[in-house]
Amino acid sequence: MNMVKSSILALALAAAGVGSAFAAGPVQLTIDAGKPGPMINxxxxxxxxxxxxxxxxxxxxxxxxxxxxxxxxxxxxxxxxxxxxxxxxxxxxxxxxxxxxxxxxxxxxxxxxxxxxxxxxxxxxxxxxxxxxxxxxxxxxxxxxxxxxxxxxxxxxxxxxxxxxxxxxxxxxxxxxxxxxxxxxxxxxxxxxxxxxxxxxxxxxxxxxxxxxxxxxxxxxxxxxxxxxxxxxxxxxxxxxxxxxxxxxxxxxxxxxxxxxxxxxxxxxxxxxxxxxxxxxxxxxxxxxxxxxxxxxxxxxxxxxxxxxxxxxxxxxxxxxxxxxxxxxxxxxxxxxxxxxxxxxxxxxxxxxxxxxxxxxxxxxxxxxxxxxxxxxxxxxxxxxxxxxxxxxxxxxxxxxxGATTLPVKLENNAAYTLGAASVPGISASAARGKDGKTYLALVNTNPGKAADVVINVAGKQVNAVSGSVLTADKMDAHNTFKNAQAVKPAPFSARAAGGKLTVAVPAKSVIVLSVEG
CATH class of the missing domain: 3.20.20.80 (Glycosidases)
Structure with a gap:
């Protein structure tokens, strides 16, 4: 009975525009470092x-x-x-x-x-x-x-x-x-x-x-x-x-x-x-x-x-x-x-x-x-x-x-961010091998009200950690002013693998750029 009620509640919330809140499990992201693509001019x-x-x-x-x-x-x-x-x-x-x-x-x-x-x-x-x-x-x-x-x-x-x-x-x-x-x-x-x-x-x-x-x-x-x-x-x-x-x-x-x-x-x-x-x-x-x-x-x-x-x-x-x-x-x-x-x-x-x-x-x-x-x-x-x-x-x-070289990215279980009749992918991602030889990953969470967990995999390699910066804010219209010029600015970000997996918690309405470490 409780399971039925939960299902009905989830459907009701989805219809109201917050269905992504009930996505099953984290987003799975795989970078295929062995198949480099064109250079980013x-x-x-x-x-x-x-x-x-x-x-x-x-x-x-x-x-x-x-x-x-x-x-x-x-x-x-x-x-x-x-x-x-x-x-x-x-x-x-x-x-x-x-x-x-x-x-x-x-x-x-x-x-x-x-x-x-x-x-x-x-x-x-x-x-x-x-x-x-x-x-x-x-x-x-x-x-x-x-x-x-x-x-x-x-x-x-x-x-x-x-x-x-x-x-x-x-x-x-x-x-x-x-x-x-x-x-x-x-x-x-x-x-x-x-x-x-x-x-x-x-x-x-x-x-x-x-x-x-x-x-x-x-x-x-x-x-x-x-x-x-x-x-x-x-x-x-x-x-x-x-x-x-x-x-x-x-x-x-x-x-x-x-x-x-x-x-x-x-x-x-x-x-x-x-x-x-x-x-x-x-x-x-x-x-x-x-x-x-x-x-x-x-x-x-x-x-x-x-x-x-x-x-x-x-x-x-x-x-x-x-x-x-x-x-x-x-x-x-x-x-x-x-x-x-x-x-x-x-x-x-x-x-x-x-x-x-x-x-x-x-x-x-x-x-x-x-x-x-x-x-x-x-x-x-x-x-x-x-x-x-x-x-x-x-x-x-x-x-x-x-000047980096693009690397293919595959996203699975990428729940949509939905509001009314509008719906967009919850996570956007891009990866590339930089001129310095490092692998870089960019993540964007389009949902302004909900964080998302992203499990990162690099095909054929073990990923131990990521480090970089995150840009986010508390309000959808947060901006810098001459009275508070530092209201919105990047902050350091890092995560380490646990139990053989590396999971990144991507805050709501955020941009993250990471260096992927083996």
Whole structure:
């Protein structure tokens, strides 16, 4: 009788949305270290800095005369924090801003540069204080690679080709000499160059066929010395649209190294009312997780188009804009896209990392939006103050995966986290062999209210212990503030085998990255 009552109670609780609480036994996780997969390109952890709100001005650039400590105008505190993430690459100047940016406005003496209006983001004045040379100063300070996004929307073939010449020419041409006059004798190293951005939308409202013809024209006239020629990126689609990837991978073979793809995680799935960054209910926690996990299917669908049209696998899929997008914080400029950053954002970031690792063969670059003060940022600043967000900490924890080799992971008995009609896997995992030879394991618990036990096995090997760090919090919207900048931060984590098994207790709403010890 008691057993029957227990069964009825379990079914009732499952229907109420807490069925995962009665999963039988721990999650079983097996790493197959004997079957290494593709390498995780370091650029999967790339960043994005657009002329948007205080993302660059104030947040990163204060100018060389500022009282805030800086190097060549870039804030020392922000640069120092970003360097700890081993930032591999930065995309600039946009975004939508890129297709209204005219590069000659941003060179020469800063006091003589024209003042424009940033029509995309807030209608504020753009004084062009940060231009080509300033951006490459940042690149040099970070020790990162440069990803430059060219203006296809409002520019011209001549303008874009001349920018590439200015950047890369080692000749005595007028443009190369102008670069020298402006302070840079040697050519800049441009690792990647995109021809346009979001051509389907703010970059020109084009069709794939029209953009393809334009791309061919521009690409044909983009000249650079062979040893300084960047990899070229074509502006692809977004969300569930695979038409762009299909068309571009058929028509641009041999002319592009990658096709871009954009996807933003919105709690409600609606652009007009996206959902709040803080103070949200659990239904928006699970909807956010569920919506970010949709990216996996989108990547698979686009990769299928690439596999059909590019079986040689010469074209990458670059998710060069992604992240959470909420309603802007009350009292801020709606065009500045400032939002708070919580433990939910760290969980979203880690889930995306795990997905990107799963598709490492094609997904060779991603760029979160954005670095500072905009959308899902790493850092928030206020005048001379700076704090690190939970998303920053997620990036910091995943540093060992840069350049690592993926290892297959099998999850069994992985109970779902369910709330109402929504249901997502309770545990997400990814494993890799780091450049240091160690095996690393990342675990994400999507359930905000219940811990999960995970038994770790490495096929053919005995696992004695794991050590690393854990990021979690007591509340779903826990975040760092200038009054309490350490509210959400990683803590040391370790576990040892007992009775021949190694069981890791993964806290609710947490991200864990571990080194597996034999």
């Amino acid at each position: 370091k650029n999967v952890y790339g960043q994005f800095a657009e002329h948007l709100g205080t993302g660059i001005y104030e947040g990163m650039w204060v100018g060389p005369k500022s009282k805030i400590p800086n190097t060549k105008g870039w804030r020392n505190d922000v640069v120092g924090a970003l360097k700890k993430l081993h930032v591999p690459l930065v995309r600039w100047p946009g975004g939508c801003f890129a297709d209204e940016y005219h590069w000659k406005d941003g060179i020469g003496p800063r006091e003589k540069r024209p003042v424009k209006v940033n029509t995309n983001w807030g209608g504020v004045e753009e004084n062009n204080a940060v231009g080509t040379h300033e951006f490459f100063d940042l690149i040099d300070l970070l020790g990162a690679d440069a990803y430059v996004n060219g203006n296809l929307g409002s520019g011209s073939v001549q303008e874009m080709s001349e920018w590439l010449e200015y950047l890369t020419s080692d000749s005595k041409s007028t443009l190369a000499n102008a670069r020298r006059k402006n302070g840079r004798n040697e050519p800049f190293k441009v690792a990647y160059f995109a021809i346009g951005n979001e051509a389907w939308g703010c970059g020109g409202n084009m069709t794939p066929a029209y953009y393809t013809d334009l791309y061919k024209n521009y690409y044909n006239l983009m000249k650079a010395p062979a040893d300084k020629r960047p990899k070229f990126i074509a502006s692809g689609g977004n969300d569930y649209d695979t038409t762009w990837t299909d068309t571009l991978s058929r028509e641009l073979k041999g002319r592009t190294d990658a096709i871009s793809f954009h996807y933003y995680t919105i709690p409600t799935g609606k652009w007009d009312v996206k959902g709040a960054a803080t103070g949200f209910a659990e239904n928006e926690w699970i909807s956010t997780v569920a919506n970010t996990l949709k990216l996996d299917g989108m990547i698979k669908n686009n990769v299928a188009k690439l596999d059909k049209n590019d079986p040689e696998k010469k074209i990458g899929l670059y998710v060069d804009e992604w992240g959470t997008w909420y309603d802007v914080e009350k009292g801020t400029n709606a065009g500045f896209l400032f939002q708070q950053n919580t433990i939910r954002d760290a969980v979203v970031a880690a889930l995306n990392f795990n997905m990107f690792h799963e598709h490492a063969e094609r997904v060779q670059m991603t760029n979160i939006a954005q670095m500072v003060n905009v959308l899902q940022s790493m850092i928030i600043t206020e005048k001379d103050k700076m704090l690190l967000t939970p998303t920053y900490h997620a990036y910091s924890m995943y540093v060992p995966f840069q």
